[in-house]
Amino acid sequence: xxxxxxxxxxxxxxxxxxxxxxxxxxxxxxxxxxxxxxxxxxxxxxxxxxxxxxxxxxxxxxxxxxxxxxxxxxxxxxxxxxxxxxxxxxxxxxxxxxxxxxxxxxxxxxxxxxxxxxxxxxxxxxxxxxxxxxxxxxxxxxxxxxxxxxxxxxxxxxxxxxxxxxxxxxxxxxxxxxxxxxxxxxxxxxxxxxxxxxxxxxxxxxxxxxxxxxxxxxxxxxxxxxxxxxxxxxxxxxxxxxxxxxxxxxxxxxxxxxxxxxxxxxxxxxxxxxxxxxxxxxxxxxxxxxxxxxxxxxxxxxxxxxxxxxxxxxxxxxxxxx
Numbered sequence: 001x002x003x004x005x006x007x008x009x010x011x012x013x014x015x016x017x018x019x020x021x022x023x024x025x026x027x028x029x030x031x032x033x034x035x036x037x038x039x040x041x042x043x044x045x046x047x048x049x050x051x052x053x054x055x056x057x058x059x060x061x062x063x064x065x066x067x068x069x070x071x072x073x074x075x076x077x078x079x080x081x082x083x084x085x086x087x088x089x090x091x092x093x094x095x096x097x098x099x100x101x102x103x104x105x106x107x108x109x110x111x112x113x114x115x116x117x118x119x120x121x122x123x124x125x126x127x128x129x130x131x132x133x134x135x136x137x138x139x140x141x142x143x144x145x146x147x148x149x150x151x152x153x154x155x156x157x158x159x160x161x162x163x164x165x166x167x168x169x170x171x172x173x174x175x176x177x178x179x180x181x182x183x184x185x186x187x188x189x190x191x192x193x194x195x196x197x198x199x200x201x202x203x204x205x206x207x208x209x210x211x212x213x214x215x216x217x218x219x220x221x222x223x224x225x226x227x228x229x230x231x232x233x234x235x236x237x238x239x240x241x242x243x244x245x246x247x248x249x250x251x252x253x254x255x256x257x258x259x260x261x262x263x264x265x266x267x268x269x270x271x272x273x274x275x276x277x278x279x280x281x282x283x284x285x286x287x288x289x290x291x292x293x294x295x296x297x298x299x300x301x302x303x304x305x306x307x308x309x310x311x312x313x314x315x316x317x318x319x320x321x322x
Contacts, residue, residue: 040164043078044070047168055086059098063107069114069165076166077115077124079142079151081174089174111138112177118166121146121159131216131258140177145303147263152179152305179305184219185210187304194311196227200239204248210255210306217307218256220283220292222315230315252279253316259307262300265290281318292316 044066047053060066069076081089086098095101101109114137119127124144127134133141142151149156154173161168185207188194201207209215222230227239236242255278260268268275269285276282283292290297292312299311 040162042070042072042165043076043163043168046161046163047078047080052082052084053080053170055083055098056080059086059106059110062098063103063110065107065110072164074165075116075118077117077119077169078166079113079154079156079169079171079175081113081154081171082157085154085172085174108138108177109174112136112140112175114138115142120162120167121149121169128259128261129264133216138177140175140179142175143179143259143303143305145261145301147261151175153181178213181303181305183211183213183306184217184304184309187302187309188219188221191302193223193225194221196224196239197221200227200247200251203239204244204251206248206251213306215306216257216259218258218260219307219309220254220256220297220312220316221309222254222312223298226312226314230317249279250315250317253277253281253318254312255279256283261303261308262290262310265292265297265300265310279318281316283316 041049044057044060047057047060060069068074069078090097090100093101098106115134116137119134124134124142125146128144128146133143135141140152144151149159151169151171152175154171154175156169156171158168158170161170182190185198185201188198188201188210201210210217210219231238231241234242239247256275257278260275265285266287269287269290272284274282274284281293285292286294290300292310293316295316296313297310298313302309302311
């Protein structure tokens, strides 16, 4: 994988370096910069010169999108699946080649890989920090992660490949609409050590909220052992002994109404910046060890289609009212 991706990056870089006028262009002279861009390869040029994107090029041509993505006056961000990614998709669909894919279907798939403006990784990371998922021309919301670099369920193998009309990011999967990843509720249900949390969410009537595909949430998820310890502290035998309103309030103190990955948590820890939960609890993070309000974060960045789960070793509790 590393060798093949190296070829992708080297091929793209070689085009940029060899394009006439690029080396002599000056950022301080608008006219010279404009002439340089006139000789810079377009997104289609970059893809056509990259062997591992040859199936993508065929797909773009078949879908009638080559002229659009070659337009030097356009601005696009393209997430470009590798040949291996397309082969995997065809296998999933039980098809032998692109010839078996209807043109309208192929066009819809490709448009879910194109943003209608030019963004590099810094721009995309900025959107993510503000809780904004940019939407492709095809209508697919893109969940971008800077570290490790990824978008939705695909890993980004090469970033910020600059073209005359935008940027190309090479990815290892063909993106699907809707996002095939489970929701936060689905992630919890599939994790045996979060089964008591699932019971608590069901009792508190929060399943729909954690299943909402339009939400972007972060859940700090206590393990079964954490809930057992809490019940022991309260002198209770099971969740059935906890009033619904009390349980709901506790759970909402574990939910942040925006997506925070581990990098965001570390950033907030460094700045000493608190994060507010839906229940009103202030979360403060520390590093070495990584903790939230003094509780260990034991697993990070379990990503779903509508947010991220971080597993914690104890149930977070609001301080008693004074």
